[in-house]
Amino acid sequence: MKLLSLGSGSGGNATLLQSGGTTLLIDCGFSLRELESRLAKVDLTASCIDALLLTHEHGDHIKGAATLSRRYNVPVWATTGTSRGCKWHQDSQLHHFHANGSSFRIGEVEVTPFTVPHDAAEPCQYHFLANQKRLGILTDSGCVTSHIIAQLQGLDALVLEFNHDIKMLQQGPYPPFLQRRVGGNHGHLNNHQSADLLRQLDHQRWKYLIGAHVSEKNNAEHLVRDAVQDVDRSLGARFQILEQHGPSQWFVL
Numbered sequence: 597m598k599l600l601s602l603g604s605g606s607g608g609n610a611t612l613l614q615s616g617g618t619t620l621l622i623d624c625g626f627s628l629r630e631l632e633s634r635l636a637k638v639d640l641t642a643s644c645i646d647a648l649l650l651t652h653e654h655g656d657h658i659k660g661a662a663t664l665s666r667r668y669n670v671p672v673w674a675t676t677g678t679s680r681g682c683k684w685h686q687d688s689q690l691h692h693f694h695a696n697g698s699s700f701r702i703g704e705v706e707v708t709p710f711t712v713p714h715d716a717a718e719p720c721q722y723h724f725l726a727n728q729k730r731l732g733i734l735t736d737s738g739c740v741t742s743h744i745i746a747q748l749q750g751l752d753a754l755v756l757e758f759n760h761d762i763k764m765l766q767q768g769p770y771p772p773f774l775q776r777r778v779g780g781n782h783g784h785l786n787n788h789q790s791a792d793l794l795r796q797l798d799h800q801r802w803k804y805l806i807g808a809h810v811s812e813k814n815n816a817e818h819l820v821r822d823a824v825q826d827v828d829r830s831l832g833a834r835f836q837i838l839e840q841h842g843p844s845q846w847f848v849l
């Protein structure tokens with residue numbers, strides 16, 4: 597199994613996951629044109645995408661989703677709440693699942709959605725199992741619940757949100773209502789919350805920890821790195837931060 601981010605942050609999110617002959621796209625927060633141009637940078641085209649999985653209906657996760665699905669005939673998997681939030685009507689390309697439901701299989705990948713506290717209709721995040729490797733993704737979550745901790749055990753790698761530094765958010769350019777939204781229990785994980793989560797997970801055998809959805813205005817890379825180093829120095833050595841403005845390397849598990 598391998599993973600590549602096409603971009604991560606409030607300006608757009610899209611992540612590719614590949615195992616054997618199956619390629620999944622998790623979220624499509626870029627216009628189709630932008631997605632195509634980012635795919636071209638890693639020598640891929642959108643025609644390689646077998647399915648699109650959505651986490652929730654916020655613009656930074658669905659901007660190009662409908663166009664991608666129509667243009668390339670890509671089936672979309674989403675909770676009922678997310679597809680309603682997108683104002684999409686049922687069509688043959690739309691597959692529904694329950695955020696807290698059981699796993700389902702797309703090609704060679706077993707997909708398990710789990711619920712997260714976020715200000716969307718029926719948001720979820722995922723863990724994936726393929727080729728005996730397990731990858732977790734957690735972004736867009738206002739706090740860490742015991743359910744999330746249970747879902748993220750036994751991984752080989754984790755993509756984890758480090759959205760903001762509390763002080764930078766408080767002193768930053770966001771108006772008070774937006775600060776409350778982002779910092780609230782249905783907003784985004786701050787550096788300390790994510791570090792606390794790491795302390796509750798067995799990360800000894802992880803190959804990678806991948807920092808995601810890092811705010812360009814309310815966070816700084818060195819603060820994120822410090823937070824991870826404080827948890828475990830060896831984890832700091834396996835840590836990489838995703839970019840907003842371009843694709844990452846392939847992370848091979």
Ligand SMILES: [Zn+2]
Binds near residue numbers: 656657736809
């Ligand atoms: Zn987001």
Ligand SMILES: [Zn+2]
Binds near residue numbers: 652
């Ligand atoms: Zn969101």
